[in-house]
Amino acid sequence: MTKSLFIQGGQIIDPSQGIEAIGNLLITEGKISWLGKGKETPPQPDYDILNAKGLIVCPGFIDLHCHLRQPGDEEKETIATGTRAAARGGFTTICCMPNTSPPLDNQTAIEFIKSKSASEGVVRVLPIGCISKGRKGEELSEMGELASVGVIAFSDDGEPVLSSYLMRQALDYSRAFDLPIIDHCEEKALTEGGQMNEGVISTRLGLRGIPSAAEEIAIARDLALAELTGGRLHIAHVSTEGSVELIRRAKDKGIKVTAEVTPHHLTLTEERVLGYDTNAKVNPPLRTKQDIKALIQGLNDNTIDIIATDHAPHTEADKLCEFDLAPFGISSLETALGSLMGLVHSGEISLVTLITKLTHEPARIIGNRYGGLGTLAIGAPADVTIFDPNLEWVVEPKDFASKGKNTPFAGETLKGRVMATIYGGNLAYKDENIKIKEK
Numbered sequence: 385m386t387k388s389l390f391i392q393g394g395q396i397i398d399p400s401q402g403i404e405a406i407g408n409l410l411i412t413e414g415k416i417s418w419l420g421k422g423k424e425t426p427p428q429p430d431y432d433i434l435n436a437k438g439l440i441v442c443p444g445f446i447d448l449h450c451h452l453r454q455p456g457d458e459e460k461e462t463i464a465t466g467t468r469a470a471a472r473g474g475f476t477t478i479c480c481m482p483n484t485s486p487p488l489d490n491q492t493a494i495e496f497i498k499s500k501s502a503s504e505g506v507v508r509v510l511p512i513g514c515i516s517k518g519r520k521g522e523e524l525s526e527m528g529e530l531a532s533v534g535v536i537a538f539s540d541d542g543e544p545v546l547s548s549y550l551m552r553q554a555l556d557y558s559r560a561f562d563l564p565i566i567d568h569c570e571e572k573a574l575t576e577g578g579q580m581n582e583g584v585i586s587t588r589l590g591l592r593g594i595p596s597a598a599e600e601i602a603i604a605r606d607l608a609l610a611e612l613t614g615g616r617l618h619i620a621h622v623s624t625e626g627s628v629e630l631i632r633r634a635k636d637k638g639i640k641v642t643a644e645v646t647p648h649h650l651t652l653t654e655e656r657v658l659g660y661d662t663n664a665k666v667n668p669p670l671r672t673k674q675d676i677k678a679l680i681q682g683l684n685d686n687t688i689d690i691i692a693t694d695h696a697p698h699t700e701a702d703k704l705c706e707f708d709l710a711p712f713g714i715s716s717l718e719t720a721l722g723s724l725m726g727l728v729h730s731g732e733i734s735l736v737t738l739i740t741k742l743t744h745e746p747a748r749i750i751g752n753r754y755g756g757l758g759t760l761a762i763g764a765p766a767d768v769t770i771f772d773p774n775l776e777w778v779v780e781p782k783d784f785a786s787k788g789k790n791t792p793f794a795g796e797t798l799k800g801r802v803m804a805t806i807y808g809g810n811l812a813y814k815d816e817n818i819k820i821k822e823k
């Protein structure tokens with residue numbers, strides 16, 4: 385029997401149970417075994433102590449959207465490095481997109497992810513299966529087979545589902561498994577060759593723009609198809625004011641839609657591209673202040689359900705080139721909390737809202753098949769994130785556990801840092817300043 389761990393004196397925030405109080409938490413045999421407010425201590429005396437005074441203690445973060453690059457692009461990331469990056473970022477569950485090579489469009493590929501993450505990963509990895517065979521957008525994948533081996537959603541992310549007919553079929557068929565269809569909404573006819581947000585800055589830089597309409601047209605189509613079929617639609621990386629409005633109206637109508645926003649779309653504008661920083665090249669592109677305002681409003685009124693990283697690691701060589709040639713993507717697992725805490729410190733979102741969007745809400749989208757995620761309820765898996773909301777630190781990409789050092793936050797000071805991440809009762813990450821005392 386492993387020794388229990390007593391997390392003492394932290395500010396416990398668990399939106400799933402409406403808990404927001406200074407208190408203590410006990411972990412036994414990989415599960416949450418006891419929770420007490422104030423100075424209450426558990427009856428069981430034999431435990432190690434982690435002093436969490438001044439720190440936030442919350443359910444482990446869940447990322448519904450990341451790219452682990454394995455199999456096929458192991459020079460960019462692997463399950464081993466990606467899950468370590470996740471742990472450093474406070475994530476205990478990450479859902480990996482199937483745009484690997486080969487893509488995750490069959491049972492064997494999903495089994496590979498599951499066994500690799502069990503043997504080499506340090507946090508939980510939940511796979512997402514392809515919508516179409518080979519991500520070619522032509523023919524549905526064997527969705528039933530994929531569902532039977534535990535995918536939590538279907539997506540051809542990286543690319544949109546171009547055929548409305550295929551999207552209709554996918555939404556229709558997915559109802560049998562009650563799993564969401566995640567679409568990367570992009571009207572390709574409007575984005576061909578696009579490099580950044582379309583506007584004054586793209587004109588000034590001489591870069592081809594990607595208009596907001598490219599995203600909004602695709603979202604409007606998907607919402608119409610979700611309404612037609614009654615299927616569950618999840619919209620990836622929402623980036624524009626118009627998209628937020630479309631989703632808000634669809635929710636009012638009762639359409640089954642959920643939506644996510646990334647940390648970078650909430651915190652960075654298109655101005656980051658001035659100077660041609662390829663690390664600010666992302667798809668959908670960084671937008672405007674007005675879009676950010678609408679995205680934050682969408683988070684606050686629950687039009688946008690969750691925050692997901694869209695962690696997209698690339699090698700240095702990939703990004704060390706002309707802007708036009710660089711691939712899209714930001715390595716974001718390790719800066720997510722620090723950058724998002726900026727919105728809490730400025731009063732734009734509350735700490736509880738932030739934690740809800742990283743824990744309870746993504747757990748609701750995943751559903752019950754993995755049981756008790758995103759909560760500190762007694763008996764739930766002991767997935768716990770402990771962070772200092774006020775600690776300032778400088779982003780040094782060379783210190784990332786991720787192989788992807790591609791971040792527009794390099795050299796920036798962020799306020800808010802993960803101090804420890806506990807996955808299934810084990811420490812997946814611990815800052816050197818966190819000491820565990822044997823009792």
Ligand SMILES: [Zn+2]
Pocket residue numbers: 541542543568620621667668
């Ligand atoms: Zn995408």
